[in-house]
Amino acid sequence: MRVALVTLATRNFLPGVEVLARSLKKNSPVFWNSVEKVLLSPDVEEYDGFRVVKSTIEEYPYAWQEKTRSCACKLKLFNLTEYDKIIFYEADSVCIRPIDAMLDEAAEKYHMMGVRGYPAVLSKGNTRDIDGVTCLCGDGWIVNKRLLTGKFHRFLKKVGSEFTSRSIKWGDMRVLNTALMRKPFNVGELSPVYCFMHKTKLGNPELYQKLKDDIRMIHFTGRPKPWEHGDLTMACLDAYRG
Helix, strand or coil, rough: EEEEEECCCCCHHHHHHHHHHHHHHHHHHHHHHCCCEEEEECCCCEECCCEEECCCCCCCCCCCCCCHHHHHCCCHHCCCCCCCCCEEECCEECCCCCCHHHHHHHHHHEEEEEEEEECCCCCCCCCCECEEEEEEEEEEEEEEEHCCCCCCHHHHHHHHCCCCCCCCCCCCCCCCCHHHHHCCCCCCCCHHHHCCEEHHHHHHHHHHHHHHHHHHHEECCCCCCCCCCCCCHHHHHHHHHH
């Protein structure tokens, strides 16, 4: 079975790929040594230790803010048909505990898995939904072979073509969640500990207190980023400095 860790980065986000890689090597070595590494990018040609796959914003023009247009390039992972399973993480993520469970065969009964409802953002109850269905977040996913045949990628593009770049809220994630709702896909739910937003401690302290001793991946949405100075946890700094 071919399993890949996939991340997305523009040239100015490459420090994030380094942080992600260092933290996984140190804190989840079994996972790191079990996966191939793929970098999706619109403007990076090569990166040490990663296979680079070109993914351009022209292919995926789904965004409602110019500065986030490149985020839609992550949808190219659904066209990586040579893999049996893909684990996707944003490049501004840091591993602080093992994530070997992301390789568990039990996850293969689903088409894909992710965290639902943005449980860690700014305030309790601040979720995103489409027609009353709580959406998957874009932080981290497990994608299994049934969505890696190329067919779903074509379906995503078809769904995306129904939106204009200025009318679509949440960009790429709106396209993905809309596509997942239109057919009977079996979508599983990941625990937030596998992609935990770093602002949760202030935004949702009850959830933070409940899960803090089991958090495995931290996603640094907004600022600061793991490679910048600022109010970072010692665990993240330690993972970065290696």
